[in-house]
Amino acid sequence: MIRKLVRTALSSTSHQVHVAEDGKRCLALIDEVRPDVVFSDVMMPEMDGFAVADAMHESADLAHIPIVFMTASVQREQIEQCFRHGAAGHLAKPFTMSELRARVAQFFKS
Amino acid sequence: MRKLPRSLRFYVAASTLYAAVVFFAVQFIYTFQLTQSGILVAQRDSGNVLSSIQIVSFIVWLGISLIAAAVMHRLATALAGARSAEVEAKSAGEQKEQELGSIFGLSAAIAGPLDLDQIGGYFAAAIRGALPADMTLALIVYDDVLEAFRTVAADGPRADRFRQKSYSTAELPAVVRTRVIDHRQSLLLADDKAHADTWKKVVEELPVLATAKSFAALPLVSRERLVGALLLIGEGVDDLIADKVQLPSIMGQYVAGSIHSALSVKEAEARAEREALVNRIAQRARASLDPGEILRGTVDELAKVLDVSRALVCTGATEDNLAVTYEWDAAGVAPVGIGAKHLPIARLSARLGRTVIVTDIRKDRRFTDPRTAQDVVSLDVIAAAATPIRVGGQLAGALSFSQVDRSREWTADDVRLIEAVAQELRVAITAAEAFERQRAAVVELERLNRAKSDFVSIVSHEFRTPLTGIQGFSEMMASEDLTLDEMREYAGDINKDAHRLNRMITEMLDLDKMESGRMQLNRERLDLNAVITEAADRVRPNAPQHPVSLRLDPLVGEMNGDRDKLVQVMVNLLSNAVKYSPNGGEIVVSTRAEGDAAHIVVRDHGMGIPHAALETIFERYGRVESPATRHIQGTGLGLPIVRQIVQLHGGTVWAESTVGEGSVFHITLPRAAAGAVMADAAS
Numbered sequence: 001m002i003r004k005l006v007r008t009a010l011s012s013t014s015h016q017v018h019v020a021e022d023g024k025r026c027l028a029l030i031d032e033v034r035p036d037v038v039f040s041d042v043m044m045p046e047m048d049g050f051a052v053a054d055a056m057h058e059s060a061d062l063a064h065i066p067i068v069f070m071t072a073s074v075q076r077e078q079i080e081q082c083f084r085h086g087a088a089g090h091l092a093k094p095f096t097m098s099e100l101r102a103r104v105a106q107f108f109k110s
Numbered sequence: 111m112r113k114l115p116r117s118l119r120f121y122v123a124a125s126t127l128y129a130a131v132v133f134f135a136v137q138f139i140y141t142f143q144l145t146q147s148g149i150l151v152a153q154r155d156s157g158n159v160l161s162s163i164q165i166v167s168f169i170v171w172l173g174i175s176l177i178a179a180a181v182m183h184r185l186a187t188a189l190a191g192a193r194s195a196e197v198e199a200k201s202a203g204e205q206k207e208q209e210l211g212s213i214f215g216l217s218a219a220i221a222g223p224l225d226l227d228q229i230g231g232y233f234a235a236a237i238r239g240a241l242p243a244d245m246t247l248a249l250i251v252y253d254d255v256l257e258a259f260r261t262v263a264a265d266g267p268r269a270d271r272f273r274q275k276s277y278s279t280a281e282l283p284a285v286v287r288t289r290v291i292d293h294r295q296s297l298l299l300a301d302d303k304a305h306a307d308t309w310k311k312v313v314e315e316l317p318v319l320a321t322a323k324s325f326a327a328l329p330l331v332s333r334e335r336l337v338g339a340l341l342l343i344g345e346g347v348d349d350l351i352a353d354k355v356q357l358p359s360i361m362g363q364y365v366a367g368s369i370h371s372a373l374s375v376k377e378a379e380a381r382a383e384r385e386a387l388v389n390r391i392a393q394r395a396r397a398s399l400d401p402g403e404i405l406r407g408t409v410d411e412l413a414k415v416l417d418v419s420r421a422l423v424c425t426g427a428t429e430d431n432l433a434v435t436y437e438w439d440a441a442g443v444a445p446v447g448i449g450a451k452h453l454p455i456a457r458l459s460a461r462l463g464r465t466v467i468v469t470d471i472r473k474d475r476r477f478t479d480p481r482t483a484q485d486v487v488s489l490d491v492i493a494a495a496a497t498p499i500r501v502g503g504q505l506a507g508a509l510s511f512s513q514v515d516r517s518r519e520w521t522a523d524d525v526r527l528i529e530a531v532a533q534e535l536r537v538a539i540t541a542a543e544a545f546e547r548q549r550a551a552v553v554e555l556e557r558l559n560r561a562k563s564d565f566v567s568i569v570s571h572e573f574r575t576p577l578t579g580i581q582g583f584s585e586m587m588a589s590e591d592l593t594l595d596e597m598r599e600y601a602g603d604i605n606k607d608a609h610r611l612n613r614m615i616t617e618m619l620d621l622d623k624m625e626s627g628r629m630q631l632n633r634e635r636l637d638l639n640a641v642i643t644e645a646a647d648r649v650r651p652n653a654p655q656h657p658v659s660l661r662l663d664p665l666v667g668e669m670n671g672d673r674d675k676l677v678q679v680m681v682n683l684l685s686n687a688v689k690y691s692p693n694g695g696e697i698v699v700s701t702r703a704e705g706d707a708a709h710i711v712v713r714d715h716g717m718g719i720p721h722a723a724l725e726t727i728f729e730r731y732g733r734v735e736s737p738a739t740r741h742i743q744g745t746g747l748g749l750p751i752v753r754q755i756v757q758l759h760g761g762t763v764w765a766e767s768t769v770g771e772g773s774v775f776h777i778t779l780p781r782a783a784a785g786a787v788m789a790d791a792a793s
Binding site: 096 | 567570571572573575577579582585586589590603692
């Protein structure tokens, strides 16, 4: 549902959107398309968001790609955890579409 | 006839002589003067008149003398009587003075000391002088601690038989008891023959009197309180008449006040000592929350204070279950051993629900029954005191102290002490148990609290995800140009998310209702197999990779239950089986009739449940948290709801699993007596 929402919300922008349904496929997709920015859930089947982030940082080719976590938690602990895993940003659910677009726009300023 | 005093005789003689001299002198002068003046007094023959005058006057003189002598004699006699009375009065005064002196001496002596024996000594010495040397005296004082009369001082030939002895009220002769103790009057048996009947009885009851001839018992009363008695034993008849016991009696009143004070001080001291001990015990009980430690410290201390050979703490909820759980033995005393159950005295106290004291078990009628006697002989105990320990009205054990070396007169103070300590012990044990319960409750609360906060984060995630969808799609619908199809699609997505939210809220409220007993079942006749089929049909469309096969026993047949709730149970179990089998796999539901019960088994080939979690998964928010399950949506309420519904139906649910191979959930539901069992389960 969130995947569909994000894809729909960003489809009206000029960005190309790719989605993956679990952690493993997500990592494969990142490796394949080399996106400008990754928006990821933390809780995902097969491989959670933190594992994906860790894998990206270990790979020389992918380490530079920023990753933004979308979490349902507003607990400080989990938000801190996001940044410990090298997150470039954090998006708390429920978020508005304009918020999402603004966050995406951040990464294309320069 | 008393002889006249010499002075009187002398006086009579002198006055007679004087009368004669005066008479002759007068006669001579008359005669001479008359002759000188020429009047010749007629000679004797012619002097009749004159001589008759002379004779008369002589007689008158003589009479006056005699009267005077008689008066003098009377006076002298009176004087002599008065003088002798004065002498007598003087000697009596001296004796009184002496008595008073001894009384003052005694009161001065006893004003100082508060020691009973010292007071007794002074008293004996003070009255000794007033009594015949062969008389025995004994001062007995009522000792509140002993609850008996104790000999404080004794003197005389029979004194040795009084020393170091105490007499309970019952041991004193009946006549002493009623007259002296009860009515506080003196008892005087001045002559053994005159009071033969009484005497015989008194001697029987107080053998020390044998061969004595007289006996007195004087009460010592101070401020309305009988503090003791003075016993006097005379070897001679009439040694003890009222007059002779007067001084001892008066002195007794003096000494009674001092004895009273001494007793009060002693009692206060004993009370203070006992309170100090009980306080120490209570303090230790407060300082420690380990019942074992409280027990050990308390019992050791009490055993030493009581100077017993052995102290036992027995525990057990019934008289027959009492067993030794703690033992203290004096040096050289053989222990009975932890776990020993041969405890006739502790058991008797438990049965009677009060303290039992045994002065000498060999003479105790309660233990002379041949069977128990055998028991007792094997005990090596001679004297014992035991009190039950009750916690909240229930027998918890007994406290037993024993003497293996000697018989023992347990004092009322000993008993009070043992009971006070047993009281403190039960308070300590209760407090420690309460603390233990409290701590367990706190641990449980902490666990629940953690579970709750975990739940908050789970729920917040579960709620926020559909909310994000609702918010996002509705935002897009409102602000963007969308085609009608897109609009419809998004509206459908919003609707799905709203349903999901609703389902979660309903589950939470349902569980709350069930857990607080507010959930009512809508019972009806239903076919359990049909319920299972319906649930399977609902789950199948959402689980294309999980074939659900049913192996239903037609013998299960109809039962009484809430159709919707039972469908919910099966749906929950089946969706779990689907959710936790991410790699697919067959799910098998089978039913079997087992007597009055229906047995349902749901088997999957999923990830399985760790052994430690097989119970907790049925608890609220008790979901297994692991990386493997993190992404699986769930509120942690599905299985708690299953268990609540099954229990409301009077059934049971449990799980078996091998991690990595799959899980099996079992449900048994009573078919026939569902109503009765349900009432049971609900209570």
